[in-house]
Amino acid sequence: MLDYAALTAVSAVIREGSFEGAARLMGLTASAVSQRVRGYEERLGSLLIIRGSPCLPTDLGRSLCAHVDKVRLLEADIPYLSERVATEKAFPVSLKIAVNADSLATWFPEAIASFTKQSSIFLELYAEDESHTADHLRSGAVMAAITAEVEPIIGCKVVKLGQLRYIACASPNFVEQFFPNGFTPHAFQTAPCICFDRKDSLQSRWLETTQKISLPKQVHYVPSTQGFLDFIVAGLGWGLQPLFLARNYLAQGLLRPLGSDHFMNVDLYWVYPRLKSKVMEELTRHLIHYCNSMMDLADKK
Template identity: 50%
Template sequence: MLDYPALAAVAAVVREGSFERAAERLGVTPSAVSQRVRALEERLGTIVIVRGQPCIATDLGRRLCAHIDQVQLLEADLTPSLSLPANAADTPVTLKVAVNSDSIATWFPEAATDFARATGFLLEFIIEDEAHTTDRLRSGEVVAAVSTDPGAVQGCRTIPLGGLEYRACSSPDFVDRFFPDGVTEQALLRAPCLRFERRDGLQARWARENHNIELNAPMHWVPSTFGFLNFALEGMAWGMHPVMLAQPRIEQGLLAELTPGTSISVMLYWTVTRLHASALTTLTDAVRRTARSRLMQPT
C-alpha cells in the first residue's frame, strides 16, 4: 500500500519547486515534508525528487505525481456524498493539461474558464508543440492534451476538435519591400521568416502547398505566439499566424497577407484519459463546446 500523505508531499514539492513552499501549501513544517519524502524514498529504495532550485521529479517521481493527481480526481467525486466538513488546509485539485501555445493564445482560455467556473478546480498547463503533446499524456504527466495526433493512446480516447486556421502575414511595409512582385522562389529565399522552434513546419508547409516552393529562408527563432505576432507587426519577418489573432490586425491595416486568400488549417484533437472522474467529463464538454464555435469544422 502506498503512503498517500508522502505522495501528496512529493507532488507538492514538485509543483511548488521547493520543500519550503510545499510545506506552506500543505500547512505543515518543511521538516515534516522532508521526512515524508525521505521515508518514501527509503521504502522504494530510490530517489523520487532531485533536490535543487527548483526541485524536480525523477521518472518514478513523475509517475507517482500522476498517480496522486488521479487519486485526487476520484476522491473529489466522493467528497459530496461523504458529507465531510470543508478543510481550508486541503490542497485544491489541479488538472494537468498539455496544450500548444497557439491554442492557449486563441480559443482554449474560453474552455478552461468555463471549466474552472463550473468546478472550482485548478488547471496547470504544460506548453508543448501540438505534434508532441500526446507524448506528455503517454508518460502520465498530464490527464489530457490538445494535439495534432489522431492516433490512439492507450487508456485514452481521442476526439476531433476542428481546424486552427493560419495565414502568412507580416507588416505591409515588409510585404512591399520583400514581395513587390508577389511570392516567388527568389523572394522567399531572401525574405526573413519566423519559426517557432525546430519542429515548426507551418511556414514550409504553406510555401509548399500554396506556391509549390521548398522554403529555405533566413530564420528568426521566436518560441512565443505573441512574440511571433509582435515581430511581424514590427516588420522584422513573416510567419504563419492564427487567423483569430491576425484577422483583426489585417482589418486595421497593421498586418498584410503575403498572398491574400491563402491559408492552411491544422486539425486538432482532444485526447483524454479514460479515468472515470466527473471533472474530466466537464473539462471535455467545455473543450468540445468551445472548439465547435471557434475552430473550423469539417464540412
C-alpha cells in the first residue's frame, strides 16, 4: 500500500524545490518533512528525491508524484473533498501541462481562463515546441500535453483539438532586399531565417514542402513568441508566424507573405490520462472549443 501522507511530503518537496518550501506549504517543520521523506525512502529501499538546489525527483519519485497528482484530480470530482481543498489549507489540485509557446500566445489563455472560473484547479505549465511537448508526458513530468504528435502514449487518450495556421512572412524591406527576383529556392538559401530554438522544425518543414530545400545555415534563434514576431517585423529575417498574431501586421503592410504557397497548418492534439475525471473531460471540452473558435477568428480577419 502507498503511504499517501509520506507521498504528500515527497510531492511538496519536489513542487517547492526544497524541504523548507515544502514545510511552509504543509504547515510543518522542515525536520518533520525530512523525516517523512527519509522514512518512506527507507521503507521502499530507494531514493525518491535528489537533494540539491533545487531538489529534483528520481525516476521513481517522479512516477509516484504523477500518481498522487492523478489521485488529487479524481478527488476533485467528489463534492465534499473539492470544497475542502478550496476552503482549507490543503494542497490545491494542480494540473501539470506541457503546451507549445504559440498556443500560449494565442488561444490557450482564454480557454484556461474560462475553465478555471468553473473550477478550483491550478496550473503548472511547461512551455515546449509542439513537436516535443509529448516528451514531458512520457517522462512523467506532466499529466497532459498539447502536441503535434499522434503517436499513442500508454495510459493516455489522444483528442484532436484543431489546427494552428501559420504564415511564412517577412518585412517589406526584407523582401525587397533578399527576394528581388521572386521567392525562389536560391533566394531562400541566402535569406536569413528566424527559428524559435534549435528544436523548432517549422521553417525547415515549410521549405522542404514548398521549395524542396533544407534550412539555410544563416539562422537566428529567438526563443520568444512575441520577440520572434518583433524581429521579423524589424527585418532581421523571415519566418513562420501564427496567422492569429500576424494578421494585423499583414493588414497594415508591416509584413508580407512569402509567395502564394505561404500557409502551413499544424494539427494540435490533446493528450491526457485515461481517467474517469469530470474535471479533465470539462477541460478537454474547453480546449477543443477555444482552439477551433480562435483559429476560425484568425482566418476571417
